[in-house]
Amino acid sequence: MKFWQSSHVFQHPWSTVTQAFWRKYPNDYQSSVYGTDVIERYVDADGKLHSKRLIISDWNIPSFMKFFFGETRGYAVEYSIVDPVEQTLTLRSQNINAVSMFSMREEICYKSVGETTQLNHQAEFLFSVSRIVDEAAENWLVGTITEAARKGLMAMESISVKVEDEMRPALTAIDDIISTETIRSARKSIDSSITDAEKFIDSSINDAEKFIDSSINDAEKFIDSSITDAEKFIDSSITDAEKFIDSSIEYIDSSVDSLTQESSVKFT
Numbered sequence: 001m002k003f004w005q006s007s008h009v010f011q012h013p014w015s016t017v018t019q020a021f022w023r024k025y026p027n028d029y030q031s032s033v034y035g036t037d038v039i040e041r042y043v044d045a046d047g048k049l050h051s052k053r054l055i056i057s058d059w060n061i062p063s064f065m066k067f068f069f070g071e072t073r074g075y076a077v078e079y080s081i082v083d084p085v086e087q088t089l090t091l092r093s094q095n096i097n098a099v100s101m102f103s104m105r106e107e108i109c110y111k112s113v114g115e116t117t118q119l120n121h122q123a124e125f126l127f128s129v130s131r132i133v134d135e136a137a138e139n140w141l142v143g144t145i146t147e148a149a150r151k152g153l154m155a156m157e158s159i160s161v162k163v164e165d166e167m168r169p170a171l172t173a174i175d176d177i178i179s180t181e182t183i184r185s186a187r188k189s190i191d192s193s194i195t196d197a198e199k200f201i202d203s204s205i206n207d208a209e210k211f212i213d214s215s216i217n218d219a220e221k222f223i224d225s226s227i228t229d230a231e232k233f234i235d236s237s238i239t240d241a242e243k244f245i246d247s248s249i250e251y252i253d254s255s256v257d258s259l260t261q262e263s264s265v266k267f268t
Contacts, residue, residue, distance in 0.1 A: 002138045004145055005122035008153055012160045014112035016167075020159035021089060021110065025055075027155040029147065032058040039077075049082040055093065062140055065133065074098070087112035102127040102137070121149060159261045 010017050025033045033055065039215060040052040055076045066072070080091035089110040104125040111118045125141050127134040 001124060001126040002142055003122070003124050004124065004142055005120075006146075006149055007121065008119040009113070010119065010160060012117060012164065013115055014089075014110065014117045016160050016163050017117040018082065018089050019163045020156050023159055023163070024152075027159065029151040029158070032060055032148075034058070034073075036078075047084060049080075049084075051078075051080045053078045053080070053081075060144070062246055065137055065140075069213065076104075082175040090160040100128075102141075104141070110249055119153075 012020075025036050027033075033156070034054055037054040037056075038051060039054055041050065043049050055078055057074050059072050059074045061072050074095060075097045076093045076095045078091055078093040082089050092105065092107045094105045102125060104123065106121070106123045108122075109118075109120045111120075123145055125138060125145075127137040127141075136212065149210075
């Protein structure tokens with residue numbers, strides 16, 4: 001049994017790389033892959049996309065192994081899960097023909113890491129044809145999967161760039177829409193602020209005018225009241241003075257009469 005693994009970091013966001021993954025076959029770098037067929041696909045209660053695909057490819061078996069395999073076309077089943085929340089795409093695959101002679105299992109994970117995507121790829125394979133060819137066959141398969149992985153990275157990179165090129169006009173249009181909406185929103189906010197300020201100023205002016213009018217009315221009332229009180233005081237004072245004068249006159253008249261009477265008695 002042989003084990004193989006590799007890793008790679010795509011300088012593209014996870015959303016771009018996952019789109020490239022679904023569009024990977026056929027590509028200019030891996031002509032040995034004839035195509036894929038979706039057997040089953042569904043979304044579970046957690047929003048994860050589950051897919052089951054059949055991968056058909058040419059194994060390119062070396063001459064010393066063709067006697068054992070006969071059929072050089074390989075079939076594998078791939079199970080994948082896309083988790084949009086965790087931003088991971090995990091898949092595992094296994095051959096479904098020639099299983100009596102060899103088995104090959106692969107596990108691949110594409111995981112979002114900031115603005116990049118981390119790829120982890122591992123495989124294990126076991127030949128059980130003959131002691132004479134097993135070691136050679138496994139060594140051949142190590143070289144084969146290494147080369148296939150290299151070409152697969154080139155294909156993914158090429159398709160990722162194509163996806164971004166296709167998305168750029170749409171993203172630019174979205175940015176323009178967002179910018180326009182932002183400007184409109186800013187204008188609405190400014191207009192609303194101006195309107196609120198105008199309302200506040202108008203309200204303040206109205207309140208000030210009401211306060212001034214109220215103060216003038218209060219002052220007029222106070223002045224009118226003061227004048228009325230003064231007039232009442234003056235009238236009361238005049239009345240008191242007149243009464244005092246009248247009383248004084250009466251007193252003088254009474255005194256004069258008394259003196260006159262006394263003088264008359266003496267001179268009689």
